[in-house]
Amino acid sequence: MMKVLVTVKEVAEVEEDFVLDGTRIDDRFLEYDLNEWDDYAIETAVQLAEAGDDVEVVSATIGPERCEETIRMALAKGVDRGIRVWDDTLASVDLLDVNAKTEIFNAIIAEEEPDLILTGVQAHDDSFGATGVSVADAAGYEWAAVVNALDLDADAGVAHVRRELEGGVEELTDVELPAVLTIQTGINEPRYASLRGIRMAQRKEIAQQTLDDLGLDEGAVESQITLTDMYEPESESDVELFEGDADAAAASLASVLREKGVGAQ
Amino acid sequence: MDFGLTDEQIALREEVSRFAANEIKPVAAEYDRNEAYPDAVMEKAAEMGLLAPHVPIEYGGIGYSTLETAILVEELFAADPGIGLCIASAGFGAEAIIAFGTEEQKETYLPPLVEGEAVMGAAISEPHAGSDVSSVSTRAEKDGDEWVINGNKMWITNGTVGDYFVVVCETDPDVDDRYTGFSQIIIENDRDGFSAEKITGKLGIRASDTAELVFDDVRVPEENLVGTRGMGFLQIMQFFDETRTAVAAQGVGIAKGAAERALEYAQEREQFGRSISEFQAIQHKLAEMYTQTEAARGLTYKSAWGVDVDAENVTMLASMAKEYASRVATDVADEAVQVHGGAGYVDDFDVGRFYRDAKITQIYEGTTEIQKNIIARELLGKGF
Numbered sequence: 212m213m214k215v216l217v218t219v220k221e222v223a224e225v226e227e228d229f230v231l232d233g234t235r236i237d238d239r240f241l242e243y244d245l246n247e248w249d250d251y252a253i254e255t256a257v258q259l260a261e262a263g264d265d266v267e268v269v270s271a272t273i274g275p276e277r278c279e280e281t282i283r284m285a286l287a288k289g290v291d292r293g294i295r296v297w298d299d300t301l302a303s304v305d306l307l308d309v310n311a312k313t314e315i316f317n318a319i320i321a322e323e324e325p326d327l328i329l330t331g332v333q334a335h336d337d338s339f340g341a342t343g344v345s346v347a348d349a350a351g352y353e354w355a356a357v358v359n360a361l362d363l364d365a366d367a368g369v370a371h372v373r374r375e376l377e378g379g380v381e382e383l384t385d386v387e388l389p390a391v392l393t394i395q396t397g398i399n400e401p402r403y404a405s406l407r408g409i410r411m412a413q414r415k416e417i418a419q420q421t422l423d424d425l426g427l428d429e430g431a432v433e434s435q436i437t438l439t440d441m442y443e444p445e446s447e448s449d450v451e452l453f454e455g456d457a458d459a460a461a462a463s464l465a466s467v468l469r470e471k472g473v474g475a476q
Numbered sequence: 477m478d479f480g481l482t483d484e485q486i487a488l489r490e491e492v493s494r495f496a497a498n499e500i501k502p503v504a505a506e507y508d509r510n511e512a513y514p515d516a517v518m519e520k521a522a523e524m525g526l527l528a529p530h531v532p533i534e535y536g537g538i539g540y541s542t543l544e545t546a547i548l549v550e551e552l553f554a555a556d557p558g559i560g561l562c563i564a565s566a567g568f569g570a571e572a573i574i575a576f577g578t579e580e581q582k583e584t585y586l587p588p589l590v591e592g593e594a595v596m597g598a599a600i601s602e603p604h605a606g607s608d609v610s611s612v613s614t615r616a617e618k619d620g621d622e623w624v625i626n627g628n629k630m631w632i633t634n635g636t637v638g639d640y641f642v643v644v645c646e647t648d649p650d651v652d653d654r655y656t657g658f659s660q661i662i663i664e665n666d667r668d669g670f671s672a673e674k675i676t677g678k679l680g681i682r683a684s685d686t687a688e689l690v691f692d693d694v695r696v697p698e699e700n701l702v703g704t705r706g707m708g709f710l711q712i713m714q715f716f717d718e719t720r721t722a723v724a725a726q727g728v729g730i731a732k733g734a735a736e737r738a739l740e741y742a743q744e745r746e747q748f749g750r751s752i753s754e755f756q757a758i759q760h761k762l763a764e765m766y767t768q769t770e771a772a773r774g775l776t777y778k779s780a781w782g783v784d785v786d787a788e789n790v791t792m793l794a795s796m797a798k799e800y801a802s803r804v805a806t807d808v809a810d811e812a813v814q815v816h817g818g819a820g821y822v823d824d825f826d827v828g829r830f831y832r833d834a835k836i837t838q839i840y841e842g843t844t845e846i847q848k849n850i851i852a853r854e855l856l857g858k859g860f
């Protein structure tokens with residue numbers, strides 16, 4: 212039996228027009244949805260479950276009741292059960308930093324002992340891009356970040372992965388289980404929840420846990436980071452029109468792309 | 477009284493609308509122009525389990541209620557009525573097999589619909605028998621242990637793409653009663669003597685396949701009879717409430733899709749130095765479109781609820797929902813074109829297509845006039 216833990220997050224997306232309220236954006240201008248990267252991580256996990264004999268997929272999320280809808284959609288796509296961590300302490304924290312998330316997920320990992328943990332590379336809203344690797348470090352798991360192809364050999368306990376590095380370079384690595392992989396978009400094509408899956412998901416468990424249940428206290432989620440300001444950056448756009456025939460235009464385009472760093476080596 | 481949807485119904489609506497936005501909307505204009513059946517979209521719809529969800533769980537479906545089907549149909553039609561109909565109609569006629577079919581018929585014909593391996597159709601109308609269904613003249617005669625079928629069926633949805641059809645045939649012409657003597661018989665498209673000719677040049681829902689079926693001494697085994705010989709019409713009538721509610725849901729979807737597009741355009745388009753949405757004339761149009769759509773949805777949901785929990789008393793309500801929602805669909809699509817001005821008159825925008833598509837909801841599954849006849853008949857306490 213293999214257990215896969217997928218961390219999922221419901222992220223806020225800001226509407227085109229919005230108003231800042233100090234360091235917050237009012238709820239009126241936010242729409243909530245599953246973090247894009249997590250959709251790929253869920254798909255990866257569900258595909259492993261479909262390919263394997265006895266694979267359990269568990270999702271873990273930190274968030275208020277509102278995000279149950281999003282978690283249930285993950286259950287509808289084939290995740291077996293969900294864990295949602297929330298309580299008044301968490302609700303009162305302004306900014307949940309990577310350390311806090313690491314503490315929480317680490318406690319879940321101690322309880323669940325998964326063989327494989329899949330996270331998104333980053334969350335679309337606060338874009339720390341560090342949680343997966345930080346969790347691996349704390350839990351003493353192997354890790355590989357920015358994975359865009361995975362071939363799991365469960366019997367041998369090895370994940371053959373391809374990692375996307377800067378500047379278009381890719382790396383093939385073997386990672387021993389238990390391991391954390393942070394999943395990059397494009398690794399697969401996330402499915403739609405089927406109507407049957409949506410029906411079955413209504414009966415699947417989403418266990419709510421508090422910090423207390425996880426053996427943590429307030430100290431675990433105290434942040435060393437404070438949000439000091441929030442503002443809209445001035446945005447500038449630059450247009451360059453290429454004139455001439457196709458050859459000339461293509462040559463100018465290529466040189467601009469090279470200048471901007473597209474297409475390394 | 478509780479007007480809320482369940483968590484499952486909300487999730488169904490959201491995921492179908494996500495599917496429709498990604499897989500249907502971007503290709504809708506192209507299928508409309510080419511009058512082409514959207515095979516690629518159908519494959520994806522099958523993967524998501526959108527086809528024939530009313531088929532019971534034992535046969536691979538989900539056993540959706542009328543209300544759940546209405547929610548699904550509304551979302552599909554709000555994206556595109558043509559492709560929406562292709563998806564929603566993949567299991568047309570299956571309800572007869574579900575209710576009256578033998579175990580063997582159910583096992584043979586139902587699972588392939590859900591899996592996207594087969595598409596079916598319901599063939600009632602004929603060149604000379606439209607509103608007057610009792611004048612059906614396609615004849616099925618018993619010859620040994622086979623039925624021999626001769627006749628033409630007109631306007632059959634899925635006619636050239638369908639693998640099998642539940643066909644209403646006259647089997648006992650000698651009975652006196654207008655409504656008995658007809659039977660439902662399954663005819664597969666690979667039987668000798670079966671042919672289907674696509675009808676092109678439709679005003680709207682052009683992605684949906686419509687055809688004339690011709691049966692020339694088609695032989696099928698006697699086991700292809702669905703339910704009881706001679707009771708075909710009475711069997712079909714049991715589903716009018718359900719199928720009319722589904723067409724009402726199509727109307728709600730069309731109205732919703734047209735109204736949403738009008739709202740969006742009104743906020744983008746500027747004239748006289750301001751957004752046209754600042755003109756009260758446009759605001760009132762939008763207000764009416766949304767109000768009518770909501771009213772049609774209320775009536776449709778109530779009819780769906782009636783079919784599911786109070787089936788004995790829903791006939792008048794189903795006709796009201798079908799008549800009203802189809803009228804709202806055509807009116808709202810009309811206003812949506814008006815809000816777009818000249819841009820609404822060409823196919824760069826969706827509303828022109830919605831305007832053409834909307835009309836069918838007032839014609840098939842019993843015309844507006846027939847629905848009003850039924851409502852009046854119920855009011856005046858007359859039988860059929």
Ligand SMILES: Cc1cc2nc3c(=O)[nH]c(=O)nc-3n(C[C@H](O)[C@H](O)[C@H](O)COP(=O)(O)OP(=O)(O)OC[C@H]3O[C@@H](n4cnc5c(N)ncnc54)[C@H](O)[C@@H]3O)c2cc1C
Pocket residue numbers: 568597598599600601605606607608630631632633634678686836839840841842843844845846849
């Ligand atoms: C795109 C499309 C798809 C279709 N799909 C199917 C299908 O899958 N299966 C199927 O069996 N059929 C299908 N139909 C046929 C459809 O159900 C008929 O067109 C419809 O029932 C009307 O019949 P008709 O066209 O013969 O019109 P007619 O019955 O000739 O009606 C003409 C006009 O006379 C009016 N009228 C007729 N009788 C009365 C009356 N008693 N009182 C008042 N007014 C009356 C009608 O309301 C209408 O305005 C489809 C049609 C179309 C266009």
